[in-house]
Amino acid sequence: MTSLSAPLNVEFDYTRSLGPVLGRFMTGLRDRRIEGVRGDDGRVHVPPVEYDPVTARKLTEWVEVAAAGTVRSWTWVSEPDDGQPLTRPFAWALIQLDGADTSILHAVDVPSSDDIHTGMRVRVRWATDPVGSIHDIACFEPGEAVETQAGQGEAVTMVTTPVRLAYTHTASAEETRYLNGLQEGRLLGQRCPACQKVYIPPRGACPTDGVPTVDEVELPDHGTVTTFCIVNVPFLGQRIAPPYVAAYVLLDGADIAFQHLILGCDASSVRMGMRVKAVWRPRAEWQQSLANIDHFEPSGEADAPFETYSQHL
Amino acid sequence: MRDVAVVGFAQAPAVRETHGTTNGVEMLVPVFHEVLGGLGLAKSDIDFWCSGSSDYVAGRAFSFIAAVDAIGAFPPINESHVEADAAWACYEAWVKIQTGEVDVALVYGFGKSSAGKLRRVMTMQLDPYTVAPLWPDSVSVAGLQARAGLDQGIWTEQQMAEVAVRSRADAKSNPLAQVKGDVTVDDLLTRPYLADPLRKHDCAPVTDGAAALVLAAEDRARELAERPAWITGIAHRVDSANLGGRDLTTSPSTVAAARDAGFDKVDVAELHAPFTHQELLLRNALGLNGSRINPSGGALCGNPMFSAGLIRIGEAARQISGGHADRALAHATSGPALQHNLVCLMEGRD
Numbered sequence: 133m134t135s136l137s138a139p140l141n142v143e144f145d146y147t148r149s150l151g152p153v154l155g156r157f158m159t160g161l162r163d164r165r166i167e168g169v170r171g172d173d174g175r176v177h178v179p180p181v182e183y184d185p186v187t188a189r190k191l192t193e194w195v196e197v198a199a200a201g202t203v204r205s206w207t208w209v210s211e212p213d214d215g216q217p218l219t220r221p222f223a224w225a226l227i228q229l230d231g232a233d234t235s236i237l238h239a240v241d242v243p244s245s246d247d248i249h250t251g252m253r254v255r256v257r258w259a260t261d262p263v264g265s266i267h268d269i270a271c272f273e274p275g276e277a278v279e280t281q282a283g284q285g286e287a288v289t290m291v292t293t294p295v296r297l298a299y300t301h302t303a304s305a306e307e308t309r310y311l312n313g314l315q316e317g318r319l320l321g322q323r324c325p326a327c328q329k330v331y332i333p334p335r336g337a338c339p340t341d342g343v344p345t346v347d348e349v350e351l352p353d354h355g356t357v358t359t360f361c362i363v364n365v366p367f368l369g370q371r372i373a374p375p376y377v378a379a380y381v382l383l384d385g386a387d388i389a390f391q392h393l394i395l396g397c398d399a400s401s402v403r404m405g406m407r408v409k410a411v412w413r414p415r416a417e418w419q420q421s422l423a424n425i426d427h428f429e430p431s432g433e434a435d436a437p438f439e440t441y442s443q444h445l
Numbered sequence: 446m447r448d449v450a451v452v453g454f455a456q457a458p459a460v461r462e463t464h465g466t467t468n469g470v471e472m473l474v475p476v477f478h479e480v481l482g483g484l485g486l487a488k489s490d491i492d493f494w495c496s497g498s499s500d501y502v503a504g505r506a507f508s509f510i511a512a513v514d515a516i517g518a519f520p521p522i523n524e525s526h527v528e529a530d531a532a533w534a535c536y537e538a539w540v541k542i543q544t545g546e547v548d549v550a551l552v553y554g555f556g557k558s559s560a561g562k563l564r565r566v567m568t569m570q571l572d573p574y575t576v577a578p579l580w581p582d583s584v585s586v587a588g589l590q591a592r593a594g595l596d597q598g599i600w601t602e603q604q605m606a607e608v609a610v611r612s613r614a615d616a617k618s619n620p621l622a623q624v625k626g627d628v629t630v631d632d633l634l635t636r637p638y639l640a641d642p643l644r645k646h647d648c649a650p651v652t653d654g655a656a657a658l659v660l661a662a663e664d665r666a667r668e669l670a671e672r673p674a675w676i677t678g679i680a681h682r683v684d685s686a687n688l689g690g691r692d693l694t695t696s697p698s699t700v701a702a703a704r705d706a707g708f709d710k711v712d713v714a715e716l717h718a719p720f721t722h723q724e725l726l727l728r729n730a731l732g733l734n735g736s737r738i739n740p741s742g743g744a745l746c747g748n749p750m751f752s753a754g755l756i757r758i759g760e761a762a763r764q765i766s767g768g769h770a771d772r773a774l775a776h777a778t779s780g781p782a783l784q785h786n787l788v789c790l791m792e793g794r795d
């Protein structure tokens with residue numbers, strides 16, 4: 133049986149406060165001016181560093197450098213990736229700007245790897261609409277610096293840096309059996325061969341014994357509320373209007389409870405030991421997901437005695 | 446200082462892609478079984494567990510917590526984690542043993558590199574203000590380093606290919622290696638560039654894998670191993686995060702770590718060099734003349750993220766415990782273009 137897998141795209145727009153050093157650097161870029169900072173050994177660092185890399189002293193002497201410089205090393209990108217400065221093949225280069233003693237890493241727009249070499253002179257190609265980010269340098273291109281119209285405005289204090297990473301998320305063999313079972317409306321757990329406990333979802337390793345769970349155990353769709361909380365706080369993406377109850381439900385025959393919703397009754401009437409049963413979505417909507425159970429609701433049975441679930445809290 | 450030795454080591458096969466989850470459990474369960482079984486130890490004999498892994502590689506938060514399932518953590522265990530190669534978890538475990546609180550530690554690392562696009566995931570190691578927003582990838586950054594050395598005549602593409610040829614030949618005797626076999630320098634140099642000046646053979650493969658290593662103190666080490674690999678020094682140092690402010694053709698942090706660890710001369714060295722030119726760089730920086738380099742095939746023949754550095758310590762220790770060497774050096778690296786480096790020196794005592 134092949135394990136289930138699915139695309140997992142992780143995205144986040146980090147908003148970062150820049151502080152006095154990077155803030156001044158980014159403000160400069162927005163105004164089409166490149167500034168570095170002088171270290172204790174006299175070297176001018178571009179991009180600027182907040183503290184001297186050798187003495188660790190705070191650095192404060194600013195030096196404007198040229199928008200042109202010399203390629204100190206380079207490598208070729210034949211297939212540009214999402215978010216990179218150019219969408220056609222280009223070179224990454226370490227570029228030492230005139231007046232600087234360190235190099236800045238950026239893209240150089242040349243047609244092929246035959247058109248770039250170490251020692252080559254390159255200049256900044258400014259972005260059309262600078263905002264105060266490293267992208268204000270669209271890329272570098274062969275040539276010497278040209279006069280630019282300096283911009284001006286409020287100091288730049290924040291930068292937004294989007295991160296987009298694509299993964300394939302794979303379920304374990306045990307989780308795959310469980311998810312395929314849900315598709316058929318079945319709740320499949322597994323028993324640990326060492327401690328005999330029944331886990332749902334089953335685990336790649338029993339967290340007590342460190343061995344995979346093996347024997348399949350089909351569990352009923354009713355059980356006991358072991359503990360719960362009443363959600364009163366609204367949040368982004370919430371599907372149900374508060375107040376409502378999120379609870380741990382211990383299915384009969386299982387040794388570990390899982391979290392689900394308790395609906396179909398007043399939130400204030402939910403209690404530890406309450407007996408509940410699953411309310412399934414219409415069969416046509418079933419997927420490889422616990423969301424096939426829309427929620428649990430009171431079954432009307434008498435409450436379970438505390439001793440029956442006290443070891444599962 | 447307490448005498449501490451590596452007494453056991455096991456690793457999962459280095460493979461391009463496993464079918465398991467990103468929390469490493471499927472790879473770790475058999476590795477723990479092998480390393481503990483080989484020593485006749487139960488999990489209750491381990492006083493301290495320490496792991497290295499990355500949530501960026503896993504693409505999920507707290508993957509290392511899920512990995513603890515592989516241990517079987519009840520009754521509760523004494524556990525820690527570093528978001529770095531497990532060689533740094535080994536360093537933490539060594540320090541923990543030095544405190545006298547524990548005598549036996551198990552160190553492990555894991556990574557399912559195939560879950561994402563590894564060279565892009567590694568961009569997250571770079572400066573998040575002025576570098577990472579441009580999305581330079583790890584192979585490109587290594588390419589900038591390789592070119593710097595080529596331009597200055599410090600190494601050649603021929604020498605780089607020779608490193609690949611020797612590594613793949615040595616890996617033939619490593620049953621867990623991912624890349625192995627006989628190739629010639631001439632043949633390799635006719636192949637196209639992946640990231641000019643790097644060809645495919647210059648770059649470590651993308652590898653899923655895991656490893657575990659057991660450290661023990663003094664008499665406990667002598668009980669557990671016939672020939673323990675005694676750690677005579679372990680140290681790590683880091684260079685500036687500013688790539689363009691570094692001399693990329695050498696590694697001051699490796700030299701400093703080796704000096705602090707008391708490096709003099711060794712029979713064998715396992716160097717964590719995911720790119721061919723980085724092996725040449727490290728050999729130059731450390732002055733490794735006459736030492737056998739990477740008998741395992743090294744990271745170029747299997748580079749499981751976040752355990753490849755630990756594996757260097759395990760492989761070097763194995764050279765000592767097997768009687769093939771009396772003094773060994775293991776090196777581990779982290780960060781872009783060899784930014785952060787650890788050196789662990791070991792010796793056998795007869």
Ligand SMILES: [Zn+2]
Pocket residue numbers: 324325326327328329338339340341342
């Ligand atoms: Zn168990």
